[in-house]
Amino acid sequence: MRRGGPSQVSRRTFLRGAGAAGLAGLAGSGLAGCTGFATTGDGGMIFLSTQFRPVNEAEAFRSTLAKTISGVSYVTIEEGPFAGQVRSQVGSGATQMGLLGGLHGDLAPLADGYLEDVTDLLSDLSGRGFPADYVDLARSGTDRAWYIPWADASYVLAAHADALEHLPSGADAESLTYDQFLDWAIAARRANGGRPMLGLPLGPEGLFHRFTQGYLLPSFTGGQITTFRSREAVSAWQYLRELWANCNPASTTYDFMQEPLESGEVRMTWDHVVRLVEAPERDPENWRMLPAPRGEHGLGYMAVLAGLAIPKGSTDPELARDAIRALTTPRAQLDVLRSNGFFPVVDTEIPGNLPPAIQLEADAVAKQKNADDAILSLPPVGLGEREGEVSKVFQDTFRAIVLGGADIRSTLDAQARVLQGVLSELNVPCWAPDPAAERCEVG
Template identity: 40%
Template sequence: MAARRRGFVSGVALLAALAAPSMAGAQNLLFWSTQATPVEESQAIRDNVLPGFGKPVTYSAQEAGPFITRIQAELQAGSGAITVLGGLHGELASIPDGLVNLDGVVPAGAVAESYMGFGKLGTAEQKYIPWMQATYVMIASKQALQYLPKGTDLQKITYEQFYAWGKAMAQASGGPKIGFPAGPKGLSHRFFQGYLLPSFTGAAVVKFKSPEAEKMWSDFRDFWHEAVTPASTSYAFMQEPLLNGEVWVAWDHVARLKDALNQKPDDFVVFPVPAGPKGRANMPVITGIAVPKTSNAPEDAKALVAYMLKPETEIAMVKATGFFPVVDVKLPDDMPASAKILGPVVAAQNAATDSLPVLLPIGIGDAGGRYNKVFSDTFQRIVLGGQPAREVLDQQAQSLQAILDEKKAPCWAPDPKSEGACKVE
């Protein structure tokens, strides 16, 4: 009986949420977003970005699963409480039919056409407006530079040189000095998806269990145990262990390195990610802002989209989140040190002749968490658990394929386009 009652209460709560627009009207502007989930970033948006809009806006940061589930429920119901959506390209790509056409909402040329093209989601309409961009980079304490292999150019570093560097530091300092955000709240799954695997296979998905992938995982396992601090499995943000000296070299999202660079800008160097045999794979993070067809205040929603793309608002977002603008702006002199340091490195990484851009997963909708878990589990079993790479890859490939088949998700770059669901070879 108690379980039945809890289910009834949950159902009432959902209905109440969906009915909210009829009670609150256009005054309740809800900005539903997967971005800026750390409490400090969300609060900075509420305090320093949204007040300039002139109307009260509730910024609600969500994990990908609840984000997709809620908007899909509102679209199915035909009405909702969400005013505006903010999400990754792949998240918004799962609901193109549920988004309003935003053609003409921002001035022509304000955002690069190449980025605006992403926002069409394969249609003739502007389904979202690119909002912010970010990526992941490498960072090193200057004390680590003395151990670089001879002849290494940090701007063109390879994984072979990176591995040798890590081993040299461990031998010289008496312990591992490389760190990864491999804790429960860390983003190491993105490293495997968008950096390590494609750098060695040239693919995001189709080569998941290839011989190249098998060797890559085996080599990374050896590197991990020789050069990576075991505490990495507890790290969420790399800026803290960098600041306290536990780690000398790390990989992380630019927004999760900004505190270290702001506090001690002269102690660190930032550089592009390493290159493998197939290129310098990197994952540009493109976020978009959209209006659902069930928006409770469509005109206010479009005005809020236009406001968020103003140059002054984009600058405020850099300060609040560490993400970079998609509009052409000149950053003022009072910008944090992190923005000044990271900006040129992000640009250099994108422009590298061997750059291999890897899109975030597209078309998997609310299965994003399960998709990430395939990579996290592969890492835990092969690298931490010492299980045979071939056996693990064959098993995990089945889980990966099941997600792609269930969601009918086509391949995304750098994999070739597919007819129907992407297939792991």
């Protein structure tokens, strides 16, 4: 996640240094024994969150929180130990937190006895216009709400004017098909003397697996897990081979695409909005942020939805409810957009005076989300510390098929067995866009 405007400290500097700073302030927080917590130790009700963990992002949000509601201390924790801390504290009857913040995948697994029912609060706030899909997610497959939608982010395309010159004839940059996107990459490479203009985040810390999970496969197959081995999935991987042939081979080293975009090494890409924002900051007139392409089944896109929940035994349930009410007002939602770059989930007009880079992203995210054929995808839900094993399946599939030239069908069959092994051990339901069956089966 990112801040809303220019900063004297480079974003990449504090993102890479965040791990070392993650335990700062534990002694003053009273939570030194809880692995993974990081806070300034300001006192007040603990708001435990997996979001905005890098130091500058946490401080930016604390400033927003302080002017939104008093008496709340923002404490961050990594996703892995988050569920364990909540389960341990609630289970022992010694809850130290008053409010929780996390992604849908962080909160949904806790609906089985560790979160307060907030159905009445969601009803009270219904006039704020939360998207129906998000309200359904907050119910986690039940008839009650377990969290309140807080903010969201996504992934989009980014392109410089140098690349936009080579769009295929008749193609609308804001309504591309995957075939047109490939044709565009081919035309840009040829016009650039054979040097690819397209780059993708395939480095060790890159997020390209989210592209296959939430964009390519849903668009080609309508699903992610239940269609993993389908005939349409074979076509999707064949497509990706062709796209890779027109992609800068240095992509295997790219983590944050704003860096090669800024340097001019590539001129078109796809990535998380957080990891794109610096590229257009200094020259917004020459940049476009665009919705993802669409395939036969529609426009697959991934929503990174964050929510606010109240743990069982909250230290101050009324203050927690007041904080949720305050953080879901249009003003507070726009403050978070400016300070941390996550978009509103309430019905409010995006102002025209945002920093240009954020405005570009806001427009692209809105067009993607509101497309008639949009297919909502989520990051894996309910996997906890084993989420990395599922992501590795998609990463290994790419390496084998696209980089290694392995047979597509046999590779998908082999990786499907690995994927099913993890899901069977965890015995979890599937997540969007797949149907939420009680047990997720690889298809």
